Amino acid sequence: MRNGRRGRRVKGFVNQQAAQKIRKRSKTWKLMKKNWLLYMFLLPAALYIAIFHYGPMYGLQIAFRDYKAVNGIWGSKWVGLKWITTFMDTPRFWMIFKNTLKISLYSLISFPFPIxxxxxxxxxxxxxxxxxxxxxxxxxxxxxxxxLVGMLSLFLSPRNGIVNMLAGLFGGPTDTYFMGRADYFSHIYVWSGIWQSMGWGSIIYVAALTGVDQELHDAAQVDGANKLQRIWHIDIPSILPTIIIMLILRLGSIMGVGYEKVYLMQNSLNITSSEVISTYVYKMGLQDQRFSYSAAIGLFNNVINFIVLIIANKTADKVSGSSLW
Amino acid sequence: MQRMIRTRGRSANRIRQSWDNRLFDALANTFLILLTIVTLYPLWFVLVASFTDYKLINAGTLLLYPRGFQVAGYKMVFADWRVWTGYANTLFYTVCGTAFGALVTILAGYAFSRKDLPGSGILMKLFIFTMYFGGGLIPTYLMIKNLGLLDTRLLMILQGSVSVHNVIVVRSFMRTNIPDELLDAATIDGCGNGTFFMSIVMPLSKAILAVMVLYIAVSHWNSYFNALIYLTDRYKYPLQVFLRQILLQTAENHELAEDVEAVMEMQQMVATIRYSIIVVSTAPILCLYPFIQKYFVKGVMIGSVKG
Structure with a gap:
């Protein structure tokens, strides 16, 4: 008798669950029908993302194929990791890899400036x-x-640039061709970047700082803490979550030296320190038309970026509890 | 400078600062003053140099104000067909691209801000994934080639107009500024999604629309790499591509100068022409900028809300 009751109860419960599921499903369906217009709102953006982002991701398989335009993507022969190993075997691989890493790591020093x-x-x-x-x-x-690069080349010109003129005032040589020197390339790249983005990057931290509890400052002041101590012990800890998020995002593009600026700053004299993966991809792919090879190099770079991002995010989550997702 | 000293005096009267706080203030203010000079002087120099006699420029003179005032650089710049063509193309791409991008972004941002839209969460995740991973240059190029969009103005308008980051900014804005109660009340009154969006959401979203228009417009105005990759017809080039030719490539344009003397003069004036064209191309944005600055800052602030 007891068993029977329990059985009935269980059966009832299962029925209830099923009914709930059906109700939920029909509710979802109703919502979808009611809000059909909102799906239309999403459509253009979704199409855009599909065409300009997911389309190329699908095409990324040419990195593992010997792509020939006449055969199309599917008709081209599968060659596996051939292109990646080809890239790693080229004599220039280490130079390009080192340049990319060097410029990326050097760029990280710009991180604290906005703070x-x-x-x-x-x-x-x-x-x-x-x-x-x-x-x-x-x-x-x-x-x-x-x-920006135009301004750099004007200011740093060996003929009439003001930087050389200033160097002359302090007794230095006045005809240094800064843009043509391989050893100056990364310095010019990084410091002009700091000049350009430091102020803009500070907006987010200024906003975060306005949210700092003023009472903490008042209390600390009563206790005799000076400004530097209050910044170190109140301001910085308060905006730490923002700092960490920005740092993760920054690390996620560790190998993502943008080709735009590097490419513009490149010339035949500084090429030994200015050739990075992204510019090499551009040259191999669009100038030499080696599509598969250069898609593979691009993928190699993207994958490293993505892994670093995930590791950075995990680490930040463990250490401080703030993460991107 | 005097005013600054006065304000410092006032604050010192209000609270007696200890020496370490005063030292900190001094250091902080010195840093800010130096930074302001370092940021402003190069921009000022470009402006001044564009009006200065080319002989002084070629001698590498440090300038605080225009000397030997002249506008020969500007005359050369405006006599160059590339500047006019580039300007017209850039204006066209910027206006159309911004209109398209802002519309798509606002619509999608609003739809994503609604909590009663099944499936939108997954779609958002698909969008966000593209911020961190992409096909890269070559697959994108092949895609565009297969679509027949190579060397078209349509591509210049479409590409770069929609960014996931902007969609997220709009979504965050809508979530905080359009309360659910508003939608509930409107629904009870028999208001459909279309009417609600047009007559309630849009009027409340003017600020975010301004932010989007400005963001997208600036990125269109300044973009050059897409044009470099996808355009071959130079009559379709935007200003930035011509700028690159004029600013960074040593082969000068001699189409204007028929005789040797004119060529010689052109070569003398290269630097002045370059300074002038920087002013001509950047002035529109920098002149408008102080007036629209608050919208930009607002955009960054909304974008910083995690979600």
Whole structure:
């Protein structure tokens, strides 16, 4: 008798679950029908992403094939990892790999600059002065890469550049061809990047700093903490989650040296330190038409990026509890 | 400078600062002043140099204001057909691309902000994945080639107009600024999705629309690599591609100069022409920028909301 009751109860429960499922499904269906217009809203963006992002991802398989345009993607022969090993066997591989890594790692020093700027800006009490500094430092962000590199080559020109002129004032040589020197390339690249993006990068930290609890500052002040101590023990810990998120994003592009600026700054004299994976991909692929080979190199680079991003995200999650996903 | 000293005096009167705080202030302010100079001077120099006598420029003179005022550089720039063609093309791509991009982004951002849309979560994940992984240059090129979009103006308008980051920014904005209660109330009143979007969402979203328009417009104005890769017809080139030729490639354009003397003069004036063209190409954005700055900052701030 007891058993029977339990059986009935279990049966009832199962029925209930099934009914709930059906109800939920029909509710979903109803919602979808009611909101059909919203799906239309999503359609153009979804098409765009499909064509410009997922289409190429599908085409990425040519990295493992011997792509010939006449055969199409599917008709081309599968060659496995041939292209990646070809790339690793080229004499220039280590040079390109090292350059990419060197410029990427060197670029990381730009990371703290926006934070320092934000902390200093936060210290300015005069609103108009703060606004002025912000307006000025955001400005270079809006200059195009072409113009930035154009300005660099004008200022650093060995014939009439102001940098050489300044060097002359301090007794240095006045005819250094900075843009043509392989040993200066990474410095020019990284420091002009800091010049261009430091102010813009600080916005996010300035915003985070305005959310810091003022009572903490008041309490610390009563306890006799000076400004530097308060920044170190209150401000920085408060904006740490923001800092970590930005750092993860930054690490995710560790090998992603953009080709735009590097390509513009390249010339035959500095090529030994300015050839990076992305510019090599461009040259092999679009100038020499070696599609499969260069797609494979691009993939090699992307995969490294993606792995670093995942590791950085995991580590950040474990160490500090903040992560991207 | 004097004003700054005065404000410092005032704050010192209000609270007696200890020496270590004063030292910190001094260091911080010195840093900010130096940074302002380092940021502003190169821009100022470009402007000044574009109006300065080319002999002084070629001698490598440090300038604080235009000397030997002249506009010969600008005359040369405006006599170059590439500048006019490039400007017209850039304007066309920027206007059309921005209109298209802003529309698509706002529509998608709004739809993603709704919590009662089955399947949108998965779609969002698919969108976000493309921020971290992509096919890369060559597969994208082949895709575009297969679509028959190589060397078309349509591609220049479409490509780069929609970015997942912008969609997320719009979604965050809509989630915080359009309360669910509003939708509930409107639904009870018999208002459908279309009417709700047009008559309630859009008027409340002017700020984010401005942010999107500006973001997309600036990225179109400044982009050059897509044109470099996908365009072969130079009458379709945007300004940035011509800028690259004029600023960075040593082979100068001699189409304008028939005789040797004119060529000689052109070579003398290369630097001045370059400074002038930087001003001509960048002035529109930098002049508008102080007025629209707050919208840009707003965009960054909304974008920083995790979600």
């Amino acid at each position: 320092i700027l934000a902390v200093f800006l936060n210290n300015v009490r005069n609103v108009r002065r703060k606004k002025f500094v912000q307006t000025v430092t955001y400005m270079p962000h809006f200059i195009s890469t072409v113009v």
